[in-house]
Amino acid sequence: MKKVNLLFLILAFILLAMMCSGMSMCSVGREYRFTAVVMNPWNGVEGIYATICRFLHTGKTMGILLTAGLLGLLWWRLYALLRRIFQR
Numbered sequence: 001m002k003k004v005n006l007l008f009l010i011l012a013f014i015l016l017a018m019m020c021s022g023m024s025m026c027s028v029g030r031e032y033r034f035t036a037v038v039m040n041p042w043n044g045v046e047g048i049y050a051t052i053c054r055f056l057h058t059g060k061t062m063g064i065l066l067t068a069g070l071l072g073l074l075w076w077r078l079y080a081l082l083r084r085i086f087q088r
Contacts, residue, residue, distance in 0.1 A: 005083060012078035016071065020044025045071065 024043035025033050032038055048070065053063040 005087070008082045008086070009079050012075055012082055015078050015082075016075050017041040019074075020048075023047060 018041075020041035021039050021044060024040065024047060025038055027047060028038050037043075045067065049063055049067045052058060052066050052070075053060075056063075056066070058066065
C-alpha cells in the first residue's frame with residue numbers, strides 16, 4: 001500500500017471546506033454573501049444534507065450517513081487529484 005501524503009490530505013480538506021463555504025455563499029442573497037455566518041462551511045454541509053433528505057426521501061440517520069459518505073468520497077478524490085497534479 002502506498003503511503004498517504006499528509007500535506008495533500010490536509011490541503012484537500014481545506015479545499016473541501018472552501019467548496020462548502022462557496023456553496024453556502026452562492027445560496028444566499030447578495031447583501032449577505034460575504035458575512036461570517038454565510039461563509040461558515042457547516043452551512044454547505046447542512047445544504048448537502050437537506051438536499052439528500054429532500055430528493056431521496058431518506059430518514060435522518062440515512063441522510064447523515066449518505067452526507068458523510070459523499071463528503072468522505074469528495075475529500076479522498078480531491079486528495080487523489082492534488083497528489084496526481086503535484087507529484088511527478
